[in-house]
Amino acid sequence: MSNAYIDDFPAEAKVVRTAFYSSFLALALGGVFGVIQTLHRTGYYRFIDSADYYTVLTAHGVFLVISFTIFFLVGVFTWAITTSLDRGVEDLRFTWGWYGLMAIGITLSGVAILAGFTDATDISASVLFTFYAPLQAHPMFYLGLVLFVVGTWLAGVDWFRSWWAWKAENPDERIPLPTFMVLTTMLMWYIATLGVAAAILVFLLPWSLGLVESVNPLLTRTLFWFFGHPVVYFWLMPAYMMWYIMLPKVSGGKLFSDPLARVVFVLFLILSVPTGIHHQYLDPGIAEGFKFIAMTNTMFLLLPSLLTAFTVVASMEHGARQRGGEGYFGWLKALPWRDPVFTGMALAGLMFAAAGFSGMINAGMNINYLVHNTFWVVGHFHLTVGTAVALTFMAVTYWFLPQITGKALWSRSVALGQVVLWFVGMTFMSNAMHRAGLLGVPRRTAEPQYDGFEFEAAVGTMGELQAQIALGGILLTLSLVLFFANVVGTALNGRSDDLPANEYAGTLSGPEDAPLVLDNLKLWTAIAVVLVVFAYTFPLLSIIDRGGLFGPDINPFPVSLETVHLLAFALESHVTGALESVAWLGVNR
Amino acid sequence: MRISKAGLLVVLALLAPLLVELRTVLSWINVELTVLETAVVGAILVVAVLVWAFLPENGNGKTAEGDASSEN
Incomplete structure (x- = not known):
């Protein structure tokens, strides 16, 4: 008998396992569409129509x-709450309820997207992840997203209930660090999702259903980015939680500072x-001053990353x-590089440092103009969510799988090869994406090269950059194959009694060193709300004042041959009159 | 060996960003490498790392302690 998570919390382990498997299914689908678009865009292998590229991209x-x-997140957070509070969820039916809502929601949205590949139905949602107007999806897509987000809200309620129950029994205790991380993250998520909830429920869904005729595109964009940047932190x-509470443990030590983590x-x-507007530096209709405030807030975010x-x-x-x-650097050799959990997280953190540098360029108002809407941005977020997050999730999966299945990991060697291969593949792909972006190669297009125009690479050629992207995409796909081989292999293993205990890192400087005010969640939430009000009230009022809540009045321009003749006549009269006036002035000077 | 096998794998992986960025950096001083030349430089670096890694430490052929204790 071991002390794995599944032994202490068998019912919760089933929830976490189901959430993880849902997450992995999405990873498999997303990965397949990733390699399809990589090979299509670079021109190495095309079997879809370029018009379908946007469905693939979505x-x-x-x-x-x-x-x-997010499915992985809810699994990790459920584990973190139950482990750190040492108590099961308050009501298992409620827990399965929010999981079910999320699953139904993403299924509806997913079906709406995939239906775009067939003409058998008029359902489609090729609106990309950034689903703001004027792109319009089938109502099923928006409805699915609403259910999914509501599911995450209820998951947060579930975790708060656990904490409240624990607090009632332990009134003088500090919030355990993993629970603190879950609660602060969820408070941020509640605030952030107000933007997307308003965008969908008030504007996009009624518009898609035909209940309103138009929307204000800039307003829906701004509400999307109200949510679209903080979702990155979600x-x-x-x-981050894994880097704080698992990485020190697998390194063989303790977390350096609990207070700093808080x-x-x-x-x-x-x-x-209050940073989302930095995605809109090139949007007309938002005053430069508001963009400057967003830039300042964004730069402050470097502080927690550096900490x-x-x-x-x-x-x-x-x-x-x-x-x-x-030694000064000799200690690096003593780290457990053989352990895929450690190596994956360490390489992910290293890549995240590079992402921080390209992120600073995105965040700077002036230099952003150089890379805005180019392939640079795609290279950037493949380092953040595509590596810092994805590689960390895959690496910790190798620790979690035995904990939630009760079965030993199928192969540590394959796992190590997988995380290293991801690092190498992403190096090739994201480097070429960044460099292509500097040349002005656009993102979000199946046909980045145009007739009669060629991008000129500063170093090498465009063809070499394309090859590097395709090579990276293939290595990443191979890495995914190895990952799924390990997941399936582990699931097929028999039950093991020799599993590591369900533990996370201790601390060198514990919660007793952290000021009590850090645990005052009401205070931090209030400050967060005030900052959001400062950052968004005037931009939103300004956008609504200029463009209306549901867009400006639409006066369709009359397009007919008669109109063209009338316009030509009017223009000719106007120009002739103007020229005559100029000539008259010249004669009489 | 001066380094564990897993450590060597990671060091070799870290050569990838070094190589792809090296090409750009060298262009700043008007040294423009072709893909083939970059591959040759890469191969030389890989061989250099392998030679360094497999040379016996202090001449006694002892395996690096490194992460040997983590082979559990």
Whole structure:
């Protein structure tokens, strides 16, 4: 008999397992669409029509950054709450209820997207992950997203209920760190999703249903990005949690500082949302001053990221020294590189550092103009969500699988090869994407090259960049195949009694060193709301004032041959009159 | 070996970003490498790392302690 998670919380382990398998299904689908579009866009292998590229791109985006990430998150958070509070969920039916709502929601949205491949039905949702107007999807897509998001809200309620129940029994205890991370992340999520809830329920869904004739595109864009940037942190926070509470443990040591970890999560709670306008630097209709405020807030977000880099590396060094590592850099050799859980997370963190640098360029108002809407941005988020998050999730899966299935991991060697292959593949792909973006190669298109125009690479050729992207895409696909081989192989294994205990890292500086105010969630939530009000009230009022709540009055331009003749006559009279006036002035000067 | 096999794998993987970025960096000083030349530089680096890794430490052929203790 082991002390694995499944032994202590068998019912909750089933929930976590189901959430993870849902996540992996989305990862498989998203991965398939990823390699299809990579090979299509680079021209190496085309078997879909370019018009279907947007359906492929939507499926790739939604399945990966909505389903894969968030299903994994709810699994990790359920594990974190139950493990750190050492209690099961309050009501298992409620837990299955929110999981069911999420599953139904993403199924509806997914079917709406995939239906776009066939003409047998008029259902389609090729609106990309950034689903704002003027692109319009079938109502089923929006309805699915609503159910999915409501499911996550209820999941948050579930975790808060656990904490409230625990607090009633432990009134003088500090919030355990994993629970603190879950609660602050969910508070941020509640605030962030108000934007997308308003965008869908008030504008996009009624518009799609034909209940309103038009929407204000800039308003729906702004509401989307109100949610669209903090959702990045919603993906990242579980990865951060793993770096804080698992990476030190697998390194062989302890977390360097619990108080610093709490500070980081508080900073993410208050700073994540009032930054979304930095995605709209090139949008007309939003005053430069509001964009400057968003840039300033975004730059402040570097602080928690740098704190994390310091704390996590310090924890790793502590672990390495516990294992006999010596010297300024010699300790690096003592780290457990054989362990795919460690190596995957370490490589993911390294890639995230590179992503931080390209992110600063995205966030800077002036230099953003150079890379806005180019392939650079795609390279950037393949380092953040595509590696920092995805690679961390895959790496910790190798620790979680035995915990939630009760079965030993199928192959540690394959797992190690998989995480390293992901790192190499993403290096090739994202590097070429960044460099192509600097040349002005656009994102979101099946045909990046145009007739009569050729991009000129500063180093090498465009063909080499395309080859590098295709090579990276293929390596990433192979890495996914290895990952799924391990997941399936582990599921087919027999039950093991020799599993590691369900534990997370201890701390060198514990919660007793953290000021009590850090646990005051009401205070941080209030500050977060105030910052959002400051950052968004005037831009939103300005957008509505200029363009109307449901868009400006639409006066269709009369297009007919008679109109063209009339317009030509009017224009000719006007120009002739103007020229005559100029000539008259010249004669009489 | 001076380094564990897993450590060697990671070091070789880290050569990938080094190589792809090296090409750009060298262009700043007007050294423009073709893909073939970059591959040759890469191969030389890989061989250099392998030679370094497989050379016995202190001449006694001892395996690096490294992450040997993590082979559980």
